[in-house]
Amino acid sequence: MKSCVPKYQGRTLTKIEEKSGGKNRGSVNGFYQDGSTRQYFIKKPDKIAELFTELFAGLLLDELKRRGLIDKKYHSLLICADWIQFDDKSYGLIQPRVLFNELFREIGTAYRDGSDRDPRLEMVWGPYYYRAIADMQPYLGLALILMLSLLLGDYSVHSGNVVCFKYLSLQECFVTLLARIDLGAAFRNYACPDNNKDLLYPMEYQGMANYRWYTKGYIWNYLGIPGILPAIAAESASLKKRVSDEELADILTCVLNRIPADLLDKRAKYELAGYMGMGSFASVDFGHVPSYQWFIKDMITTLNIRLTKMTEFKDRADEHVSTTKSTPYRDYNAGVVHIEINDELTFPQQIVHWRNHIAEVDELALFDFNTVLLPSLVAQFNRYLDNLLFQGGESVGGSRVSTDCEGRENHRDVLKRKYVLKEDATPLFSCDESILPYLNGKNDAYWQQVENSLSLGFNLIILIRMLCDAQQELFNKKPTVSQIPDLLISFKTGLETWYNANRKLDELCVMEPSQTDIGEQNQKSVAELILFFNRKSNDRKPANCQEINKSFAHTGH
Known part of the structure; x- marks a missing residue:
């Protein structure tokens, strides 16, 4: 079998390390380096829906950053994926390699060997362990990354997809920055009405016999931190004030134009239209702007609904964990x-x-x-x-x-x-x-x-x-x-x-x-x-x- 030697931005990449932990462990997945010593992480998701949604979410956040709609101090907290094409003309995702610790290593929810997070431990005791985030002061960025995750409908905010940077400080020696990786779960049931009634109780958790609210209710683990919901509301209000519908339309047009025309075939588009609850996506033809009209309209409507809902967030007594003895949320304000x-x-x-x-x-x-x-x-x-x-x-x-x-x-x-x-x-x-x-x-x-x-x-x-x-x-x-x-x-x-x-x-x-x-x-x-x-x-x-x-x-x- 011919070995894959990917190129990115005109530079040949050499594989230097295999991927460990998590899913998507194909032969292509791993860490690469170009001739200038810059390193990247490449993965090829098994599902085309995950490839598209993570790419779409990454390009959207990248465009928000480029236009100054996200404060510059937060830019490094959003590790966004770009697309890369392989020798066989298939596509994967590429992003810069950065040094971080997964959140589970910081709050103590890793397996004993430290290889990955322990989902059973978090399922039972998650809210108690996640309160330790507030004790990591000084820290920066949690409210912002949770707000953007909710905005894009990505509820997979578990301790493997939230990671920690450590930056140096004259005043504090160091500050912990909480960042977001892997947005492959974005846009699930995105435009469905039931998905936008209560943003903390999405459609995939609903139903009497549906146990996903228990096994995958990752967002609720953060509610034991007093003040986190008002902080999310403040971040949402700030973004809502900065961006108009006209600019959102221009942003979405730019993002869709950056996606390769042959990334999705007709069948994949229909499947994704159902996945997102947006029939208008089925008619999108990447690179052909007139075909975007109805999809962009649906996206703007849903984005505005979610932004508005988040601005109404208030602290509430959480049924999963008492917040009485928890340290209040306080973002470190620094460039x-x-x-x-x-x-x-x-x-x-x-x-x-x-x-x-x-x-x-x-x-x-x-x-x-x-x-x-x-x-x-x-x-x-x-x-x-x-x-x-x-x-x-x-x-x-x-x-x-x-x-x-x-x-x-x-x-x-x-x-x-x-x-x-x-x-x-x-x-x-x-x-x-x-x-x-x-x-x-x-x-x-x-x-x-x-x-x-x-x-x-x-x-x-x-x-x-x-x-x-x-x-x-x-x-x-x-x-x-x-x-x-x-x-x-x-x-x-x-x-x-x-x-x-x-x-x-x-x-x-x-x-x-x-x-x-x-x-x-x-x-x-x-x-x-x-x-x-x-x-x-x-x-x-x-x-x-x-x-x-x-x-x-x-x-x-």
Whole structure:
């Protein structure tokens, strides 16, 4: 059988890990990586209805985010799927791989081996365990993800589909963000009148002999948290105020146009029309806008009904669990800063971008370093290093460097050995050499400023790596969090210190546009360096953030 090598956005994906846990365990399902080290999760649902509903829900939420109808601080909490086509022309779902803990790991409803949630335990004791969410303060996002789940008719909000991120904070060390994955249960009985009378008691739970209200009443597990229903009502009212029927029509048109024309055959459309309770869906022809008219009208009607119903939510005595001793719901109100790498930027541009972005947020802001691609950041820095060394070898302030050829080669190679990094942001060599013996006095200021900027940039990358490690450590049962505020302060200080040092360097030597991307003839590759120096790599990471702060203080002036 021919192996499947999927492509996404023009890039070939390589499978790096199998999927574990949950359903949909086909051979295609698993984790993939593209050439830029970005990782994705791919699955191919067994049922076409699940593939479409999760795709439709994901694209709809993605469009709401794109238009600013969902607050930016919540964007990362909605992990939305896109479509991907395989070699056999069939379709699957793809989404970015993100680091999270499923909610069941946080509230204690996992199997003893931790492999998955224990549905029987949650069936009997769910409301009591779910009250622990309110004790996870500070936290963010629960009301928003529950509101959007109800809006799209996805009641599968169990502890395997609600997951937790941990973001770093100056004030709180870290904050837990609750996010939503897997919207494959959306739109079931969506437009049926009985499904929209009481949003907490959907059609699939109704009936005297229907035990699904007991086995799958996931939404009720959250009602033991005092204040959660008014919080959902507030989120619903906010969205209702922001979006008009005209914009909803435009949003739905854009979403339907993004779906491949051949995703569903006629039979699948009829089945989905019955599944959603919307006969108008059967006549939808993706890519042909006039065919959307009646379906969009039905969607807008149902969306408005559900939004209005949710705005009326009030706290009520829940028959399943007393809320008397429960901690009230309280959302942590703060913006989120994602420290992301833009491959199109140079290292100086990347640092300036982060510096300016962080300057716009307050002390309550949360920081996400899980979005940092260290290999990409290291590549930016190593190019920056090569550019500075090449520039120094060609001209300083418009004149040739007057040191002899041997001396110039030596101090450039010392700096190369001292600061070049491997992809994991560890030093390629252990080098404590100084360039001072190779200077002739005429260009000392330039070379000393070069080393100053390189040293600050080097320490900044090591610090970012430490912050990445600190954030990942939060997913352990006993994380060490005491250094997080100091590390964040060091990061902000380091950005500013490097920025000031690089401005001084620019005053000494303005790099020509043609020198921003050096050809192979002017650049030693990492492989050449390994052969040339024949040394073993040792990690020269500073022991703690105090040492990093000291290095910024001494080299930043």
